[in-house]
Amino acid sequence: MSQRKRSKVSGFSQGDDGDEDFNVSQTPTHSQVQRNLERRSQDQVNQKVSELVQFLLVKDQKKIPIKRADILKKVIREYRDVYSEIINRAGRTLQEVFGLQLVEIDTRHHIYILTSNLPRAEGENLRRDNQTAKLGLLIIILSFIFMRGNSAKDGAVWEFLRRLRVQPGERHEVFGDVKKLVTEEFVRQKYLEITPIPLTDPPEFKYQWGPRAAKETSKKDVLRFVAKIQGKDPTFWTSQYTEAEATP
Amino acid sequence: MAAQMTDAHRRFLQVLMSHGIMEGSEARKLHRRCCEIHKVYYAHDKLDDFISTINSHLQPLFMQIRKGMSEGDGRAHYALVNLAETEITKMASDYTENELELFRKAMDLIILSENGFASSTEILNLADQLKTKKMKKKEAEQVLKVFVEDKWLSERNGEYTLHTRCIIEMEQYILSNYQDVARKCNICHSLAIQSQVCESCGIAMHLPCVRKYFRAQTEPRCPQCNDFWSCDIPGTSRMDSQSPSKTGRAEKSFILSPRRC
Numbered sequence: 001m002s003q004r005k006r007s008k009v010s011g012f013s014q015g016d017d018g019d020e021d022f023n024v025s026q027t028p029t030h031s032q033v034q035r036n037l038e039r040r041s042q043d044q045v046n047q048k049v050s051e052l053v054q055f056l057l058v059k060d061q062k063k064i065p066i067k068r069a070d071i072l073k074k075v076i077r078e079y080r081d082v083y084s085e086i087i088n089r090a091g092r093t094l095q096e097v098f099g100l101q102l103v104e105i106d107t108r109h110h111i112y113i114l115t116s117n118l119p120r121a122e123g124e125n126l127r128r129d130n131q132t133a134k135l136g137l138l139i140i141i142l143s144f145i146f147m148r149g150n151s152a153k154d155g156a157v158w159e160f161l162r163r164l165r166v167q168p169g170e171r172h173e174v175f176g177d178v179k180k181l182v183t184e185e186f187v188r189q190k191y192l193e194i195t196p197i198p199l200t201d202p203p204e205f206k207y208q209w210g211p212r213a214a215k216e217t218s219k220k221d222v223l224r225f226v227a228k229i230q231g232k233d234p235t236f237w238t239s240q241y242t243e244a245e246a247t248p
Numbered sequence: 249m250a251a252q253m254t255d256a257h258r259r260f261l262q263v264l265m266s267h268g269i270m271e272g273s274e275a276r277k278l279h280r281r282c283c284e285i286h287k288v289y290y291a292h293d294k295l296d297d298f299i300s301t302i303n304s305h306l307q308p309l310f311m312q313i314r315k316g317m318s319e320g321d322g323r324a325h326y327a328l329v330n331l332a333e334t335e336i337t338k339m340a341s342d343y344t345e346n347e348l349e350l351f352r353k354a355m356d357l358i359i360l361s362e363n364g365f366a367s368s369t370e371i372l373n374l375a376d377q378l379k380t381k382k383m384k385k386k387e388a389e390q391v392l393k394v395f396v397e398d399k400w401l402s403e404r405n406g407e408y409t410l411h412t413r414c415i416i417e418m419e420q421y422i423l424s425n426y427q428d429v430a431r432k433c434n435i436c437h438s439l440a441i442q443s444q445v446c447e448s449c450g451i452a453m454h455l456p457c458v459r460k461y462f463r464a465q466t467e468p469r470c471p472q473c474n475d476f477w478s479c480d481i482p483g484t485s486r487m488d489s490q491s492p493s494k495t496g497r498a499e500k501s502f503i504l505s506p507r508r509c
Binding site for chain 2: 046049050051053054057058059061062064093096097098099100116117118
């Protein structure tokens with residue numbers, strides 16, 4: 001297999017298991033892992049690597065963020081002593097074969113997602129079922145948040161959606177329960193972050209981009225999308241334009 | 249040493265995975281697009297080579313892009329399958345125990361049926377007999393919808409059958425676990441869920457295979473026992489509209505190399 005891209009999988013440093021709910025057997029050092037590795041047969045380790053790759057791919061299909069605790073419990077099991085090696089090899093395989101990268105989006109709780117390493121292609125449509133429609137709604141919400149200065153109150157977001165005839169209380173033909181889709185599914189998939197605003201009564205919430213949103217799209221793309229809809233040039237929004245150009 | 253993978257291969261794989269399954273012409277279009285985007289060598293008739301490069305890299309992971317035929321219209325489809333342990337529990341670690349049990353029961357009904365279909369009523373009646381955890385009918389209805397969305401089942405007028413993707417992925421599992429009841433098509437030798445069965449000798453044929461096989465015959469006779477084929481030949485009118493010389497040739501090569509069905 002290709003020797004290229006041998007760099008270590010991002011997000012998988014092994015020294016930060018401080019507040020781990022699942023103990024990775026006292027985080028063995030590199031040489032310990034090597035010694036442990038010699039005790040295992042190559043076939044067994046390879047088997048674990050491919051199981052892990054499949055596990056990650058299945059979870060990713062549903063856009064479910066993957067917890068390290070689940071990886072350990074469901075896949076690694078009695079192979080904890082060589083955990084770091086298995087996860088590194090799985091990450092390398094995902095890059096080399098699938099063009100996907102394992103990214104740790106939450107370093108405190110060790111939560112991972114897969115993102116594509118390939119450049120975004122113009123007009124690319126990865127899915128054509130109602131998933132696409134959901135992503136359409138998502139991009140509208142992400143645009144709204146970005147144009148509002150990267151944060152918007154829940155009231156404003158829903159007022160905006162209401163004007164697009166997407167009502168939180170009604171069952172939408174394509175989106176089903178919209179409230180649930182936006183406040184639960186998008187949040188669980190890490191596209192959106194919704195946090196309560198302190199000292200508000202009735203409670204108000206702040207909507208921001210989640211870590212997956214930043215990985216799968218960019219401020220530049222979102223601004224381009226807004227500009228296209230409004231029939232203007234992206235430079236029309238000076239501060240957003242400067243910000244978008246400055247963000248990779 | 250297998251050919252190197254390029255980003256074109258990786259993109260093809262990513263899109264195929266997100267679709268679950270792709271029809272042949274869609275896959276050919278995607279092949280072209282991927283090669284264009286990444287500016288790598290493209291030849292329109294080399295899709296299978298392109299895929300076998302991907303497969304050589306998937307092999308150590310016990311995965312494979314496999315080609316199969318839709319039992320409805322006979323068109324080729326491609327799907328990424330898991331070779332390691334293709335049993336239902338592995339189908340996706342994403343379903344709950346009782347959802348998997350419901351799927352298993354639905355699959356029993358479909359495979360044991362005459363024509364490869366089970367009605368929604370039949371399946372929903374099983375919902376409160378699940379051993380793992382009973383399901384309300386409403387819940388089961390939702391679960392069936394998810395199975396259809398996830399392309400494990402397909403539905404037509406309230407009748408369910410196995411989706412082409414499911415057949416491609418689980419063919420071996422079904423053949424070994426339903427040994428006495430699962431039928432193989434006499435023409436293409438693949439698993440046949442929706443099929444016609446010879447009344448005399450009991451051999452089965454896929455509907456598209458039936459269509460192709462009998463196209464050139466004045467009187468349909470069973471390829472095995474030569475008895476009169478009593479089932480209705482499906483879609484004969486559609487076939488008439490096609491250019492005769494072309495279909496004639498396709499027919500011949502089909503018979504000469506039945507495995508390519």
